Amino acid sequence: xxxxxxxxxxxxxIVFAILLVFGAWLSAASASSGIAFFYSVPIGLAxxxxxxxxxxxxxxxxxxxxxxxxxxxxxxxxxxxxxxxAAFFVGVAALASWIxxxxxxxxxxxxxxxxxxxxxTPTELPDLAGVEAGAAFVPSELGVSGDFYLLTxxxxxxxxxxxxxxxxxxxxxxxLATFIRARFAAFAANTSDPAELLTLANAALADRPGxxxxxxxxxxxxxxxxxxxxxxxxAGHAPPLRLPQLDELPxxxxxxxxGTEQKLELENTESSIxxxxxxxxxTDGATDVRRGKQMLGLEGLTEVLAPxxxxxxxxxxxxxxxxxxxxxDRPIRDDLCLLVLKPRPG
Numbered sequence: 001x002x003x004x005x006x007x008x009x010x011x012x013x014i015v016f017a018i019l020l021v022f023g024a025w026l027s028a029a030s031a032s033s034g035i036a037f038f039y040s041v042p043i044g045l046a047x048x049x050x051x052x053x054x055x056x057x058x059x060x061x062x063x064x065x066x067x068x069x070x071x072x073x074x075x076x077x078x079x080x081x082x083x084x085x086a087a088f089f090v091g092v093a094a095l096a097s098w099i100x101x102x103x104x105x106x107x108x109x110x111x112x113x114x115x116x117x118x119x120x121t122p123t124e125l126p127d128l129a130g131v132e133a134g135a136a137f138v139p140s141e142l143g144v145s146g147d148f149y150l151l152t153x154x155x156x157x158x159x160x161x162x163x164x165x166x167x168x169x170x171x172x173x174x175x176l177a178t179f180i181r182a183r184f185a186a187f188a189a190n191t192s193d194p195a196e197l198l199t200l201a202n203a204a205l206a207d208r209p210g211x212x213x214x215x216x217x218x219x220x221x222x223x224x225x226x227x228x229x230x231x232x233x234x235a236g237h238a239p240p241l242r243l244p245q246l247d248e249l250p251x252x253x254x255x256x257x258x259g260t261e262q263k264l265e266l267e268n269t270e271s272s273i274x275x276x277x278x279x280x281x282x283t284d285g286a287t288d289v290r291r292g293k294q295m296l297g298l299e300g301l302t303e304v305l306a307p308x309x310x311x312x313x314x315x316x317x318x319x320x321x322x323x324x325x326x327x328x329d330r331p332i333r334d335d336l337c338l339l340v341l342k343p344r345p346g
Contacts, residue, residue: 043058046058125151138285141333148181150162161220161223165285180216184218199266203263230271278340278341282338283335283338285337300327
């Protein structure tokens with residue numbers, strides 16, 4: 001078995017390290033050389049490979065080898081020397097075990113958050129009905145946040161785009177974003193109505209076991225191939241920007257976040273895109289970046305996007321990300337999330 005072989009190899013390394021230190025101890029000119037303190041090496045190895053139990057067991061073995069060394073080379077004031085070394089070995093075991101556990105926790109947390117981030121903002125975009133899409137996402141450099149997007153095809157043959165932002169930062173916000181995005185994806189398999197999708201997501205938040213104050217802003221847009229109108233709804237989120245004008249779509253002015261009330265009354269808005277080339281949907285991470293004391297804001301974002309408005313959706317997303325990051329100071333303090341949606345030619 002590969003696992004058993006690996007475990008045996010680790011034990012062999014620890015035993016070898018103990019014997020190596022013990023041999024050095026026996027060959028030392030006098031007990032005062034203090035070489036016994038090098039037993040911290042196998043103790044540290046045991047902590048890294050087997051945890052606290054292995055570390056403390058190795059510390060006991062190290063004490064036993066120190067006693068055996070005393071029987072070969074007598075140590076002056078042996079009782080005091082033994083007490084000092086025993087305390088040192090136990091301290092090394094405790095410290096090495098704590099560091100090892102902490103590193104494992106951080107490693108697992110990083111892996112979990114990376115998986116969450118990949119789920120929230122997949123790099124591969126789906127093939128949408130009648131819509132070309134581009135996405136820009138840059139995670140906060142001060143930790144994880146809760147921005148997410150979802151691109152999918154609705155049951156009526158339309159294309160659905162959802163962008164959301166969890167209120168808060170850190171792993172809890174990222175986990176909540178994963179939860180709410182998964183709910184959106186499940187609901188979008190049965191309905192493509194934007195207001196209904198947001199209402200269902202709000203109900204899922206309200207019914208979440210053990211929920212505390214969990215708030216999410218979101219905007220949902222539905223494109224139908226060949227339709228000159230786009231249907232959309234929002235919950236406390238910025239309206240989409242029309243291309244190439246880069247003005248906000250007029251909406252109902254709703255500012256209620258998902259999670260504020262158990263039942264939200266949301267309505268759809270129909271907006272004409274007959275004279276436009278598409279939409280841009282974004283989170284506040286695209287406008288709240290700073291350079292010194294200056295914030296980019298919506299006006300700054302439109303200035304960044306203006307030279308790009310006539311390009312393909314993926315190019316706009318890529319170049320806008322580059323332009324925003326060039327303008328802003330680093331590190332950026334919030335996730336930067338931006339979707340570009342353009343009707344597919346023909």
